[in-house]
Amino acid sequence: MVKKITTIDDLALMIGKGFNNVDEKFKKAEESANNRFNKIENRLKVIDSKVSDIVYRNEFEKLESKVKEIESILAGAGIKV
Numbered sequence: 001m002v003k004k005i006t007t008i009d010d011l012a013l014m015i016g017k018g019f020n021n022v023d024e025k026f027k028k029a030e031e032s033a034n035n036r037f038n039k040i041e042n043r044l045k046v047i048d049s050k051v052s053d054i055v056y057r058n059e060f061e062k063l064e065s066k067v068k069e070i071e072s073i074l075a076g077a078g079i080k081v
Contacts, residue, residue, distance in 0.1 A: 071081045 074081050
């Protein structure tokens with residue numbers, strides 16, 4: 001059996017291919033991470049919007065209650081609203 005002699009150039013090519021494979025794996029991992037972060041960011045935007053709606057609705061209900069109270073006081077004083 002004849003053994004093939006590996007030259008420095010052969011080794012350099014093998015190492016280069018290995019680095020290319022690692023680079024491709026990093027790119028795929030980065031794309032996957034970016035996709036997941038984008039999905040999370042979109043979900044957080046929806047949650048933020050819903051929380052804002054709840055806060056505004058709560059504030060609106062408080063104001064509505066105060067207006068009704070003022071209307072009641074004015075009506076009791078004989079003032080038409």
